[in-house]
Amino acid sequence: MSTPNGVDRYGVMGYPVSHSRSPVIHRLFALQTGQRMQYELLQVSPDHLEDAIRQFERTGGRGLNITVPHKQAVIPLCSSLSDRARTAAAANTLTFDNGEIRGDNTDGIGLLRDLAVNLGIELQQRSILILGAGGATRGIVGPLLEMQPKRLLIANRSIERAEEIVERFAEDGPVFACSFNDGQLGESFDLVINATSAGFKGERPPYPVDAVSSKTVCYDLSYGLNPTPFSVWAREQGAANSIMGWGMLVEQAAESFNIWRGIRPDTAAVLKQISVTA
Ligand code: NDP
Numbered sequence: 001m002s003t004p005n006g007v008d009r010y011g012v013m014g015y016p017v018s019h020s021r022s023p024v025i026h027r028l029f030a031l032q033t034g035q036r037m038q039y040e041l042l043q044v045s046p047d048h049l050e051d052a053i054r055q056f057e058r059t060g061g062r063g064l065n066i067t068v069p070h071k072q073a074v075i076p077l078c079s080s081l082s083d084r085a086r087t088a089a090a091a092n093t094l095t096f097d098n099g100e101i102r103g104d105n106t107d108g109i110g111l112l113r114d115l116a117v118n119l120g121i122e123l124q125q126r127s128i129l130i131l132g133a134g135g136a137t138r139g140i141v142g143p144l145l146e147m148q149p150k151r152l153l154i155a156n157r158s159i160e161r162a163e164e165i166v167e168r169f170a171e172d173g174p175v176f177a178c179s180f181n182d183g184q185l186g187e188s189f190d191l192v193i194n195a196t197s198a199g200f201k202g203e204r205p206p207y208p209v210d211a212v213s214s215k216t217v218c219y220d221l222s223y224g225l226n227p228t229p230f231s232v233w234a235r236e237q238g239a240a241n242s243i244m245g246w247g248m249l250v251e252q253a254a255e256s257f258n259i260w261r262g263i264r265p266d267t268a269a270v271l272k273q274i275s276v277t278a
Contacts, residue, residue, distance in 0.1 A: 010064065012042065012064065012066075014043065015046065026257065028265075029257045033265055063259075069197075079101050079102065080100065084109075085105040090105060108141075113247075125149065128153070130195050131194050132154075132194065134195065146172075156177070156179070157180060162179075189211050193220075218230070223244040
């Protein structure tokens with residue numbers, strides 16, 4: 001079912017969500033590929049998540065992106081899950097089809113495409129640190145382990161959440177958990193990924209100073225028209241490079257678009273249109 005005007009309806013649901021650039025990206029994809037669709041920004045608090053998803057579906061919704069902080073909460077609402085969403089126990093893409101809700105997770109493939117293809121960063125036998133253990137981290141750990149890093153350490157404020165992810169992926173590669181003040185953060189990493197939502201809430205956690213050397217690439221999943229607090233911090237530590245998550249944002253969106261519309265947009269053109277250099 002489409003909207004009364006025959007246009008297929010999509011959107012991104014989060015709390016808060018006003019920062020999201022997904023509507024712009026999907027509109028550019030639709031224009032580029034000639035798809036008739038609309039894409040909305042939907043702010044929904046955790047208490048109303050299930051009702052809001054069901055109502056969106058009833059009123060002609062064809063698919064949703066799910067963002068902070070709902071990626072884990074939507075899992076029990078899905079009738080079926082892709083392997084990557086099941087393994088992560090987190091979904092960022094829902095597809096509505098004849099009363100069924102299919103859950104998928106395109107964060108991992110989106111990050112990998114940006115790191116490996118767009119930026120040419122080698123991951124095999126490299127040491128990787130992820131800061132944060134929320135829904136986004138769940139999505140990126142599996143694909144990062146597939147690239148056979150030397151070691152993948154997840155540091156989180158609440159260590160139990162990092163430990164839970166490590167248990168989930170322990171058989172897939174060398175993945176470990178720690179807290180923000182752990183001794184394991186006393187040595188530098190090849191790649192440090194910020195997957196906390198701290199910056200976007202205006203908070204600055206005690207990022208581990210010794211984890212960054214002049215050889216470290218720092219990648220912030222968060223993005224902004226101005227440099228994010230983490231990307232500024234990374235530059236202050238003398239990192240080799242400090243990158244914001246625009247590329248991941250566009251690549252994960254392209255994968256969702258492909259799931260919904262069966263057509264892969266040209267990401268390079270859209271990335272150029274929406275991003276700025278930190
Ligand atoms: P969640 O809400 O699921 O998780 C938030 C994480 O941030 C938790 O690990 C939480 O720690 C941590 N955190 C929040 N505040 C602080 C703080 N003050 N100090 C230390 N840690 C903190 O969010 P997601 O995982 O879904 O998203 C994380 C970020 O990644 C968001 O900013 C999001 O916009 C971005 N993102 C970007 C994408 C892109 O395409 N570029 C794709 C996906 C996400 P704790 O467990 O202790 O609460």
